[in-house]
Amino acid sequence: MKYQELVNVYSALEETTKRLEKTEIIVDFIKDLDEETLEQVGLLILGTIFPAWSDEEIGIGTKLVTKAVADATGTTVDKVEDAVREEGDIGSACVKLFSNKSQTTFFSKPLTISFVFDSLRKLSKISGPRSTNRKIDIILELLSVASATEAKYLTRTILEELRIGVGEGIVRDAIAQAFNIDKSIVERAVMLTNDLGLVSRVAKTEGSDGLEKLNLTPGTPVKPMLAQLAPPLPEILEEMGIALCETKYDGIRLQIHRNGDEITIFTRRLENITHALPEIVELMDEHLPHDDYIVEGEVIATRDGKPLSFQNILHRVRRKHNIDEAIENVPLKVYLFDLLYYKKPMIDKPLINRRQKLEEIVDDTVDEINLSNMVYGTSENINEVESLFELSINQNHEGIMIKDAKEPYIPGLRGKKMLKYKAEPETLDMVVLGGVHGIGKRENFVGSYLVGLRDENDEFKTVAYVGTGLDDATLEYLTGKMEEYKLTEKGRDITVEPKIILEIAFSEIVESPEYETGYSLRFPVVKNIRKDKGLKDVDTVERLISMYNTQ
Numbered sequence: 376m377k378y379q380e381l382v383n384v385y386s387a388l389e390e391t392t393k394r395l396e397k398t399e400i401i402v403d404f405i406k407d408l409d410e411e412t413l414e415q416v417g418l419l420i421l422g423t424i425f426p427a428w429s430d431e432e433i434g435i436g437t438k439l440v441t442k443a444v445a446d447a448t449g450t451t452v453d454k455v456e457d458a459v460r461e462e463g464d465i466g467s468a469c470v471k472l473f474s475n476k477s478q479t480t481f482f483s484k485p486l487t488i489s490f491v492f493d494s495l496r497k498l499s500k501i502s503g504p505r506s507t508n509r510k511i512d513i514i515l516e517l518l519s520v521a522s523a524t525e526a527k528y529l530t531r532t533i534l535e536e537l538r539i540g541v542g543e544g545i546v547r548d549a550i551a552q553a554f555n556i557d558k559s560i561v562e563r564a565v566m567l568t569n570d571l572g573l574v575s576r577v578a579k580t581e582g583s584d585g586l587e588k589l590n591l592t593p594g595t596p597v598k599p600m601l602a603q604l605a606p607p608l609p610e611i612l613e614e615m616g617i618a619l620c621e622t623k624y625d626g627i628r629l630q631i632h633r634n635g636d637e638i639t640i641f642t643r644r645l646e647n648i649t650h651a652l653p654e655i656v657e658l659m660d661e662h663l664p665h666d667d668y669i670v671e672g673e674v675i676a677t678r679d680g681k682p683l684s685f686q687n688i689l690h691r692v693r694r695k696h697n698i699d700e701a702i703e704n705v706p707l708k709v710y711l712f713d714l715l716y717y718k719k720p721m722i723d724k725p726l727i728n729r730r731q732k733l734e735e736i737v738d739d740t741v742d743e744i745n746l747s748n749m750v751y752g753t754s755e756n757i758n759e760v761e762s763l764f765e766l767s768i769n770q771n772h773e774g775i776m777i778k779d780a781k782e783p784y785i786p787g788l789r790g791k792k793m794l795k796y797k798a799e800p801e802t803l804d805m806v807v808l809g810g811v812h813g814i815g816k817r818e819n820f821v822g823s824y825l826v827g828l829r830d831e832n833d834e835f836k837t838v839a840y841v842g843t844g845l846d847d848a849t850l851e852y853l854t855g856k857m858e859e860y861k862l863t864e865k866g867r868d869i870t871v872e873p874k875i876i877l878e879i880a881f882s883e884i885v886e887s888p889e890y891e892t893g894y895s896l897r898f899p900v901v902k903n904i905r906k907d908k909g910l911k912d913v914d915t916v917e918r919l920i921s922m923y924n925t926q
């Protein structure tokens with residue numbers, strides 16, 4: 376099938392903001408696709424060529440694409456950069472540049488979806504000597520026969536920023552509708568496999584029966600179950616009956632898989648960080664059975680027995696070199712709290728059984744491997760739960776988690792079955808959309824950051840400017856990043872690509888017509904740069920409104 380047909384769908388999707396219309400457009404397109412194309416479109420429609428569980432990426436920078444566009448249109452890199460500044464992004468710039476291009480490829484074959492898909496996969500695999508030239512050759516091969524609109528979406532896809540306002544939710548709905556399958560079955564399949572390509576194909580070829588057979592596989596990461604903020608303790612314990620109440624450690628969540636002899640460690644964003652944590656791999660090998668499993672836990676960094684800040688552990692996990700040195704300087708401890716797979720999928724079993732099995736299989740006789748500190752909470756022993764909370768805070772942890780003992784593990788869900796009870800007020804993870812250059816002491820820095828949240832179409836909407844909570848080193852770092860991601864600049868104001876995620880604390884949410892969400896924050900303060908989170912983890916406008924309604 377011609378790539379242009381997919382491109383027409385992209386254009387139609389970009390033109391509407393209405394979720395139902397977007398869903399209809401996708402349904403119409405996918406329902407008659409053949410198996411192979413469907414599997415590719417299931418990914419391409421989200422602007423990617425890899426399933427969400429994979430940490431592979433196309434990995435091509437703006438410079439390379441700019442050069443390829445210049446070559447393909449017979450112009451200079453400077454002219455392409457001018458067009459990007461005028462039009463706002465490389466895709467829109469391509470529409471202009473390619474429309475001006477003289478038609479030299481009249482007899483060439485049109486691009487097909489599978490040729491584009493395979494070429495992009497090839498791009499991601501190239502490394503080593505002469506790799507830049509080889510990458511440019513592949514991009515040029517595509518661009519030299521592309522129409523103006525094809526070039527628009529090709530360049531955006533290569534840079535992994537399709538921007539057509541389509542999130543996973545819309546694609547899931549479209550698959551359900553196109554193949555007449557219950558939404559919840561599609562949702563479950565996506566949660567377990569994190570592969571919309573695979574789910575689209577199975578939905579078409581095997582229907583709901585096939586989707587129901589999809590399950591967890593050790594080695595393939597699954598989206599973690601997330602927590603909501605807890606209402607008062609008596610209320611929760613009454614509702615849950617029995618709760619597993621555990622210390623909430625302030626580290627990084629790990630999902631550790633064993634598949635045969637191979638142990639793999641993933642973050643909550645499903646990144647493979649096995650290479651950065653060789654000592655954890657060794658500990659898991661020594662202190663858990665040599666059976667296939669998936670366990671979850673929190674890893675924290677300690678020194679002299681005390682937990683170190685979240686930033687320390689983040690540096691450890693991000694490390695690519697001198698790992699031996701890091702192992703010595705930042706010793707780690709793991710606190711395991713859930714078991715998703717042990718010889719077979721466990722997620723449908725109640726938490727209490729998963730925990731019991733976990734306790735059975737983990738040898739926690741060494742200091743570095745532990746089970747999370749836990750008490751069973753009921754309406755009758757609220758004081759024990761309160762004591763655990765106090766103990767956790769006194770030991771410099773964040774608070775406690777309260778989990779319903781009878782519940783299954785629901786990947787990706789942020790629901791009422793897993794709650795967090797923290798000493799500090801709630802924060803929002805927000806994405807930086809722009810900023811303002813400072814004056815006076817801050818004149819060399821971007822002093823104030825325009826932050827936003829994610830709406831139901833996965834588009835970002837502004838909420839507030841924040842400039843408090845940043846020391847000089849952080850300001851310098853953020854200013855560098857703002858320069859790197861800059862889209863436009865007008866006077867002191869700049870806009871940037873949505874890349875940087877900040878955790879923001881505030882005193883109150885207020886209504887405010889000045890911002891796109893209609894709400895803003897009083898006294899916002901930057902608490903952390905959340906390098907461990909991706910755009911999908913940015914908090915939602917829906918959550919902001921629900922917090923506003925309950926404050």
Ligand SMILES: Nc1ncnc2c1ncn2[C@@H]1O[C@H](COP(=O)(O)OP(=O)(O)OP(=O)(O)O)[C@@H](O)[C@H]1O
Nearest residue numbers: 601602621622623624625627628673712747776795
């Ligand atoms: N005993 C525990 N059980 C479950 N999660 C824990 C535990 N200790 C620490 N955590 C961490 O707490 C997180 C749950 O809070 P939440 O789902 O809100 O994640 P978050 O968005 O990172 O929020 P926060 O910023 O509050 O950690 C888990 O993802 C995990 O990283």
